[in-house]
Amino acid sequence: MGMENGKELIDLKAEDWQRRMRGQRRSLGSASASGAPSMANSQLKIHFRVRSPHLHSWERIHVVGSLPALGSWNVIHSFPLQLAEQRHSDNTQLWTGDLLVCSSVKEVRFRYLVVHDLDPCEDVPTKLLIVQKWESQLQSRVCLPHIERRSEASRAQVEDVFGAYDGKRNQISDGWILHDEEQVVHLRIYGEAMKFYKNRYREQSHRLKIVPFDMYTYSDIFSRKNLWRNCSVSAESKDSVDESERADPVLPDVPSFSNTELSVLTRVDPIYGDQYQNGSIFRTNIDYLVFRTRTVSIQHLAFRIEMYTDETRFAMAYALPATLPDTYGKTILPLISTTHQPIGQIEINYMIAKRLKNTPLHFDLVDKSWGKYWRKRKNILEIGHRGMGKSYTGSTIARENTIHSLNAAANRGCDYVEFDVQSTKDAQVIIYHDFHLLVHVAGRSGKESTSHPSKEERYYKIAVKDLTMAQLNLLHFEHVEMAHEPNGATGISVTPSEAELLLTEHHPFPTLAQALQTVDQNVGFNIEIKYPMYMKVVSQHASERRIVFSCFDPDICVLISQKQHYYPVLFLVVGATTRYMPFQDQEPLKLADRYGLVKFVWGDDLDQKEVQQNFKKNINVDALIYDRIGMEEKRDNIFVVEKQSKEALFSASSPAPAVTPKGARRRMSAEVTIFSNRD
Template sequence: MDLLFTAHFKVHCAEIKEGEKVHVVGSLPVLGEWDPKKAFPLVKCFDEENVFSGSISVPSSVKQFHFRYIRVAYLDPSENGVSEPIMILSKWETFGSPRACLLEVEHRNGVARENIVDQFGSYGGKTQITDGWILNDQENVVYFRIHGDALKFFVRSYANKEYRLKVEPFDVRYSEMDGDDMVNLPTPELPCFSNTDLSVLTREDPIFGDQYFNGSLFRNNLDYLVFRTRTVSLQNMAFCIEFYHNEKRCAISYVLPSSMSGSHGGTVSPVIGLSGAPVGHIHVDFMVVKRSQFAEKIPEIDSMKETYGRYWRKRTRMLQIGHRGMGSSYTKNIDQRENTIFSLNEAARRGADYVELDVQLTKDMKTVVYHDFHVLVAVAGRDSPTNTTSASGKNKSLHEIAIKDLTLAQLNLLHFEHISRANGSPDSPVSLSVTPDRTETDEMHVPFPSLAQVLRNVDENVGINVEIKYPMFMKDGTHECQGYFEQNKFVDIILAEVAEHAGNRRIVFSCFEPDICTMITKKQHKYPVSFLVVGATNRYVPFQDIRSDSSTIAANFAAGCELLGVNFHSEELLNDRNPITIAEKYGLVKLVWGDDLNSKQVQELFKDEMRVDGLIFDRIGEDDAVKQNVFVVENHNRSSLFASSQHASRSPSISRRCMSTIE
């Protein structure tokens, strides 16, 4: 009969909120085998504040186990008169390597960890706590953004005043109005929603936290407020926006699910004054993040064994990242067709540590690697101002069409030119068309590969920065591509393809659309996200969204949403280094992209003076210096060191050091 050890857990959790509990998840069956839904619950100690404890029995055959502490809360959907509380993940420890218990070393008379008191989120000299992702199909995370010219008052006594705003969720089934006040009727023991927390992107501290009792200051075109709530019964939720002036509530507004069309957009709600009459209105942008529709098919998506969402190994060497492989080929004179397997592998062969590529979806919801939202399709017809001549001498007109309006089969069948040729300029130095001619028979040169094809065929040693292409409004009033896919479904398809085909490859997601970045962090935790920002620019039409228009706001946004880092635009950083300071303050990874990086002198400036973590640029490896992928070098050094250790030792032992797949 196998003897049993007893392992104790005791943890102090200083910032735990009312209603939250602490569980332990780990490598043992009793700890859920890394499934947070099956984690072992600890009990709150009555004689010690914010301390939780518990113990488990472990067979003596188990030499060691690993674990993490997690903070959870329970919400009640109260559906159909039958309530089954649903556990949501509030916070968890996201160290690269989880806590370890070496039973055979630590036990005393069969008892291990008896007098150890852990600190939640602190281990091995590091502190790392991250918001939880969505664990349940019924669970949604609702974001409200109040910014810009959001407030309009048409009653004189309410105009020209400063207001503090607070958002309070409520369950419409258990509330009614009594005059100006909300009255809560008898409710289930547990609510169907969490407290609403707040991030202010225009202040020094953008981290999500509790709201003040009298709200936070909002001034049109000065302040940017982001409110966040979790719920397991969205259809029964409503939100009350309270207005405070001189410490007193003076007006309210309501946002109902019925006024939120779709999962992403904006809504305008009336502001009701003390008399009960409308005095103005407020514009609120909203986003609803849902659980990945493929989560149940990908069991590892919820596993807490490994997480790289906040992990990046700092190096003295700055990483080099190949932009679209070897570079932009349709607007610059580069020999390798961009975003093809050949171009990506060529960058890897020349020493790129990562390669950057662009992913979007076709009409039939297939992933394709291509940068622009539109292409020019050649159609046989009459002469037109924008035309080309086929090999047979027949004129073909070029017509603009969106990638999203073409199926994958059509992309592989028709002839396309790059959108930059829409003006019909015959003097362009660029010779490459999007569609290869008949002499180009190598499939590695073919455009529109799927993300899965790239993940299977590109050198496994090179990391991949997957830029997700999602269209946005521009400051000139135009839109990059109207009528695009619903955000949740769009992101789910890309995440599922990466989860299925990436294996142990290093992956970093990025996107110019900030809400897509937020969404990825709420759907999974394995892969990190870096926010792409244009910032102040004279080269491009800027985005309407201020989060993409200002690198300072971008850094605050990335810190508040717990992203890995920011992909800064070189143009703004060369004029203003303050965003770098903010990124360093919050431990964000600093990557840089832009045409300025074609200069070696500028590259050295970012490396030596700004000490950024990586550069994304064209024509990687085309100088005289011989480069080798940093991960290949490090793996070789590890192997050499291990081989030397084995040769020197008569009784070699296996190293327990965790080798991260994303470094």
């Protein structure tokens, strides 16, 4: 929608919204969260009405959408609704608001989200909007103001349910990191995390709770008791309450940290949620607890670890900012009893997620999100492993992970290609599978030798990250398996022949940017990622290409998911095989089915046709990743086939414009917009 369609009139009763938007010129809509002025003839009113589960007192619901008054899909400028009803019978709330739009507006798209504010604790109070939950379906909600108008307002009788629409299952996702100041702290407690000095403590059952607080000295401008600082001690506890109103009367209106949520990974439903007042049970070598807190002032954030037996708190430990010095690591803290005696220690593993530097704006817009979307198809996807397959430790028609290999797989009808990425010493993101290379050590010219040098003498093992891009293109390399094979590696050399080097597409270390720009756009990329920094290259060059990130490290998967919402993330696990030590735990497949997750399968066994057919016909998976794709039988890229079928359908069914009723044409236009070239 452009400025030529009219100018919006701002008449907002939500104070924060007025403050945020003051001084900005807006177009196509004015809004009111608690009523609107009488409607002018050139305007239409859209009524938002959504029912949600009961929210915390500091949380609220906003609307983000396609109009500037709704933030133009930027959640930071989203429009706040007002709480209209508390319904105790089902523990829900009703949030409402009105939006005035110009009569020329034909369509409004929008999503609901749950937000709250955090303050970086600087001298001047500054509120930063944090997204707690949001509706993450691929397609947003849609309103056609003229069609849905009844009486004075569109959608006047419509009551939405947060997260549910379009006849599909609820799709609600956690928010991602929006601000440079914003960080997410994960504290993990598992295994033999606790050690006690006395037997009576070892024999007790223990419950754990973690409470955040900050170490900032507040000025007198803060006067109100912070509603986030709820008492951390159970009402039934025999211990005293240490967070009474008198404890710290100088607190900010808005804190620098969120409530600490808990996920117990060893439970059937490991979803993050509020902690119990007396903590959650922890059983040594059984339970795995993950605590999560958002902060916009990491340098002031501290935690109190509380330990309970039933309702009685018997010990505490403190994790101060100095005890969490890095973005990843572990810390050991002393446990102090309520009589101030050391009784043991607790080991905590921690990870801190930060925002990507210089994140492009479109990464934060929510007009579309592929992060939780996957279209179920009758035919599963087929993915070219390293393009046409392994060439350094196997046999195939093209050097693995080169532009030539990726395009060869594309020409043979693969739907995606899978490859690994590494980072060079000069921060170039390249496509290469292994962390190390063998560099050929040249002997001194003219030196006489009575014996042949060993492999250890002829080759030196070096990490890819310790080489610059220029060095990778200059030196002679062999695959690391050369050092282990009796007669050398079974495949070809890493360094191409002089004839191959004349063609850029045969170079063994292409950059990720080159691949994004030169491989057929209809082919998706499954990028096995080692470090989240690679996402910057993807955001700059991916365009409309289908992208899936994957990793064997669950921490990397968590980091990628929290730094962006745009692309899906696959967690890789090892399955059963006859070639290697058997992996007995089949639980990952069952868990994926239980939570409706997408399942990709890769393995050397998939080079057998009968194994492929078994997965296609008998096992409910979404994609297969294997070598030498399309060599045994011709196949076509499924996305190209679907696109051609869709175009043929519309071409065959489109009526002549002269005989199409005006209303029907409008409705068809609205329906066509729900299709996506990225399905």
